[in-house]
Amino acid sequence: DEASGFQKSLSRNAHVSLWLNEHYPTHEATCDPNIFHGMCHRLDRFTSGPLLVGKTYDAYIHMRLQFDAKLVEKHYTALVHGHVPPPSKDATHHVCDKRIRTVKL
Helix, strand or coil, rough: CCCCCCCCHHHHHHHHHHHHHHHCCCCCHHHHHHHHHEEEECCCCCCCCEEEECCCCCHHHHHHHHHCCCCCCCCCCCCCCCCCCCCCCCCCCCCCCCCCCCCCC
């Protein structure tokens, strides 16, 4: 259910913050829980997806402003294992134009 997913997300974020504190103890933003330890973007909270972390306050604020103003354009590439049949024709449009629901912590 959604509540347990939210709790798991909080737990994973706690592990990430501990890791950031351990590996970047001298970087101001990664040690500050008030700004989520510098975490600006996490591709997929429920897996081991990549993170975008500002190690300084300036970097964090700069990236946060870009995300909040929706100035960041993201492009994803999938690596697929196994046989994938060739497409019947070239894709010329977005496969999914639906906004993904996110939860702000």
